[in-house]
Amino acid sequence: MSVAAANELLTATSPPGTAAVRVAGVTKTYGTGDSRTVALKAVEFEARPGELHLVIGPSGCGKTTLLSVVAGTLAWDSGEIEVLGTRLNGMKDSALAAFRGRHIGFIFQQFNLIPTLDLVENVSVPLLLNGVRRAVAERRAAEVLARVGLAEKARRRPKDLSGGQQQRVAIARALVHEPRLIICDEPTSALDSRTGHTIMELLADIARTPGRCVILVTHDPRTYGFASRITEMEDGRVRQEFSGQAIQDFIATHH
């Protein structure tokens, strides 16, 4: 892929829509017979551009399953899912993979950096998956690493970094191809409170980019204060959704 084409990919926008993510009546079950578990029960969920949207709730409430189906990494039983204006229902695996590769950035709980690759190589992966040439991808990866404050460690391996630094690398990897949706799974759970705070500041800053939406699944009450909107789940359903002052009230009441 040429430099011009790579730039076009990086600045490409998805079809416009009022919601970045719309989930309507989605049900997901695991197992069969006696071991059958309903993880999502006709869930309704919406996330808007420009928001840092937290999904919270106790273990087993369906947060991660919701995240997985929104990301198109897990098949669901019924209901409608629309991401960045694209309906995911009926899409083939290869089309879903291509869609994820172009429009979604991922930040995982365990970072999932490839230990044998250096930071630039790790961060360049999403671009390479989109067909960007190696030299262009690595140059772009180095730029994004600099943005998260890791320019000097660009050729180090993940094992040489602290947990917080590794998560910043993961954030750089999630941002490098300029996706409009970023999905984060417990990004602070493996970090101490100070590092977690720094990471949340970074994510909140990313979410303020026009047209970008960050959905974050978390158990960590220290992250609630950064949210634009919070969806609380319980037993496979959305229990409540709130924003603005209601978030502060929720923090004050519950924690």
Next chain:
Amino acid sequence: MYHLALKMLIADRAKYAMLVGGVAFASLLMTQQNGVFRGLLAWTTSHMRNMRASIWVVEKNVEQVNETKALRDTDVNRVRSVSGVDFAVPLYISVQKARAADGSDKPIQLVGLHGATLVGRPPDVVRGDLEDLRLPNAVFIDELAVQRLSIGRPRPLDIGDTFEINDREARVVGICRTERQFFGYPYVFTTYDQALQYAPRQRKMLSMILAEPKPGLTAEAVARTIEAETGLRAMTVPEFSVATVAFIWRNTGIPASFMTTIILGFIVGIAVSAQTFYSFVLENLRNLGALKAMGATNGLLARLLLLQALTVGLVGYGIGVGLTAMFGFAVLPIGQPPFILDYTSLTITGTAVLLICCIAALLGILKISRLEAAIVFRA
């Protein structure tokens, strides 16, 4: 992504070494054992390269070139009278005893050539004149005979020296180089009449008849005519070679023994490579799941795994074949064990290694194709 796949493979040095080592060991075992086996098989037909003739006529029940059943002396003239035969000469060949200077008896392959024509003469004369074979008690010996029969002498056996064959004097008039034969006996060439003097007397002494077709006729066609007209068995060199090798396959455990080792090498290669590669995939499962979440398709991941497996295969094959070649260079000057490494062995082993790599990669590919990208969201 392909360069990153290779880096992921090579950076895990212990696993990479084990993978390459497994394939290299399998390649070494397959090519080396195949080389020795091919060499042994070649030894079984070395008579035909040491006594070159287009048509070999033997008793009708003879199955292979190392076996003799005596013919009648008149059979030579019967073959000569067959239309299409340019000439036919008698050949005597048997295992006899020669006495070394230290008094020990050594088995030798005594070959008696037609005195007038010396048809069946050794192909590579090192020293001496073949015409001298017509002198009384004259013999040409090969380099192995020099080595074996020089025991107890102050210097190696040479032209002018004598030794005994069945208590009769033999005078060395020349030294030749021959291809070793299956039983490992050294060749001693003399004339047909002289050979009959050395060998114990029997009712029939003619071992074989060597013949050539007339110009314009094929050896195959003339061999069939000889068989039809004389009732003897007549074979061309390729036919006799095939019959000899087939006899070895049917009647000895040698092929089974070598094949077992070669198959074991293949199985060890698969076991070590597939298991190590599979554990490599398992260890990287979350990372592969992350790649899948980030947009890598099953097809791309399969290609990456295949590239890794083929890289391991290529490097391991190179090392294994290199070690086999070193073995070859070490043993060829000594002359044993026999060894032939040609493109056929390399192609067969290369195909086997390719199969090993594909099986190893396939296990990983199956695992990945069933892997849900959502695995990365599970703690």
